[in-house]
Amino acid sequence: MAELNWKTGLISEGPCQLEYKYISHPGKPWMAFLHGFGQDYYAFHPVYPKMEAHCSFLALHLFFHGETSLEGTKPLDPEDWKRLIRSLFQRLEIDNAHWMAYSMGAKFTLLSYQEMPELFSGITLLAPDGVVMNPWYGFATKTMFGRFCTRVCLEYMPAFRFLVVVLGKLKLVRPSLGRFAASQLSTEQDRERVLDVWLRLRKMWPDEQKWRPYYNQHPIPFVLVLGKHDTIMSKSKFRTKRKEWTNIKWLDLEAGHASLVEKFAKEI
Numbered sequence: 541m542a543e544l545n546w547k548t549g550l551i552s553e554g555p556c557q558l559e560y561k562y563i564s565h566p567g568k569p570w571m572a573f574l575h576g577f578g579q580d581y582y583a584f585h586p587v588y589p590k591m592e593a594h595c596s597f598l599a600l601h602l603f604f605h606g607e608t609s610l611e612g613t614k615p616l617d618p619e620d621w622k623r624l625i626r627s628l629f630q631r632l633e634i635d636n637a638h639w640m641a642y643s644m645g646a647k648f649t650l651l652s653y654q655e656m657p658e659l660f661s662g663i664t665l666l667a668p669d670g671v672v673m674n675p676w677y678g679f680a681t682k683t684m685f686g687r688f689c690t691r692v693c694l695e696y697m698p699a700f701r702f703l704v705v706v707l708g709k710l711k712l713v714r715p716s717l718g719r720f721a722a723s724q725l726s727t728e729q730d731r732e733r734v735l736d737v738w739l740r741l742r743k744m745w746p747d748e749q750k751w752r753p754y755y756n757q758h759p760i761p762f763v764l765v766l767g768k769h770d771t772i773m774s775k776s777k778f779r780t781k782r783k784e785w786t787n788i789k790w791l792d793l794e795a796g797h798a799s800l801v802e803k804f805a806k807e808i
Contacts, residue, residue, distance in 0.1 A: 544588060546581075546599075550607060551631060553624040556616070559607035562632060563597040569661065570637035573599040574645025576667075577737060578730070580606050583642060586805035598628075598637060602645060604736045615743050621648075622655050629659055638662035638761070642801055643773065644737070646670045650746035657754055662761035666800050667773040670746050671764075671781060681742040690738060694731045762788045765804055767795035 546561045561581045571591060575583040581599030588597065601608040603616060610616055629635075638661050641649040647670025653660050665671075679686040755762070764785075766775050775792065782790055795803035 544592065544597075546597075549631075551624065551628050553627055554620045555611040555614075556603075556620050556624050557607065557609045558624050558628065559601040560628060561597075561599045561601075563592070564632070565596045568594060568596050570634050571595045571597055572637040572639045573597065574602060574639065574641035574648050575599075575605070576643030576645055576669075578605075578733070579642075584640070584801060586802045587640070587808065590805055590808040595638075598632065598634065600645075600648075602648060603741060604733050610736075610740060613740075615740050618651060618655065618743060621651070621744065625652060625656065625659070634659075636661045638664065640664040640666075641668070642666045643797075644669050647745055650751060651744055653755075654746050654751035657751070657758070660760055664761075664763045664765065666765040666804055667767060667770055667797055668764060669773070672777045673745070677738070681738055687739055691735065694735050756787070759787060763791055764788060765791045765793060765800065767797060767800045767803070768792050769795060770797040770800065772797040 544563060546563055548559065548561050551558050551560070573581065573584045573587075575581065580601055584599070591597075603610050629637075636659050639649045639652070641664075643666070646665040646668030649663060649665065650668075650670045653663060680690040681687065764778070766773065766778065768775065778790075791804075791807075793800065793803045793807065
């Protein structure tokens with residue numbers, strides 16, 4: 541993104557340090573961007589040129605990505621996240637923003653909307669995590685035994701590979717999901733980040749029962765974008781939500797998980 545004049549900042553609250561990048565155009569509305577696992581602000585590079593003339597940009601690096609960090613060993617507390625975001629918006633003099641998030645970034649967005657709806661003018665979620673909880677993720681992060689198993693599998697890759705093969709043969713996970721998981725765990729650094737993201741961010745899961753009633757009474761532009769060929773956040777996972785969330789716009793694109801942002805940029 542050499543053509544864009546990004547500025548970089550750091551802000552700290554309690555045990556949290558957040559790295560952010562921004563481009564401020566006085567008088568223009570703000571767009572806040574939250575990337576997916578293993579990415580950074582550049583994840584939205586196809587989108588930025590389409591919106592630069594009309595918006596100011598704020599891109600957040602999520603925890604364990606870039607210079608965003610969490611001290612100690614305890615899970616991130618949503619209250620610390622709230623203080624961090626409120627301080628950042630005050631520093632940059634942002635009243636509210638349209639939040640756009642991809643994959644993992646979506647659960648941070650929905651949790652932020654749940655706790656700080658006044659900071660939102662709109663929401664766009666692509667291949668969103670945080671809408672429907674995968675049972676395996678729930679087991680791995682919400683139970684003590686599951687967290688123990690997660691640590692064993694990620695610290696000892698032969699155990700993980702064996703588990704993927706067994707679950708695949710039992711048809712409890714799709715082969716594509718196993719391949720995706722393996723690709724995200726190819727190095728020790730990747731495995732450490734997965735452990736941190738899964739276990740230390742396990743409290744960062746939105747509660748629909750809290751944010752949904754507020755949205756129904758105070759609706760804002762809200763779009764969920766899915767890839768027709770996405771095997772990670774497949775359309776089938778959202779079938780029930782589509783029937784329930786009738787006042788939210790759903791957009792289906794001819795894209796897989798990795799190509800969804802680029803495809804969406806072409807539709808803007």
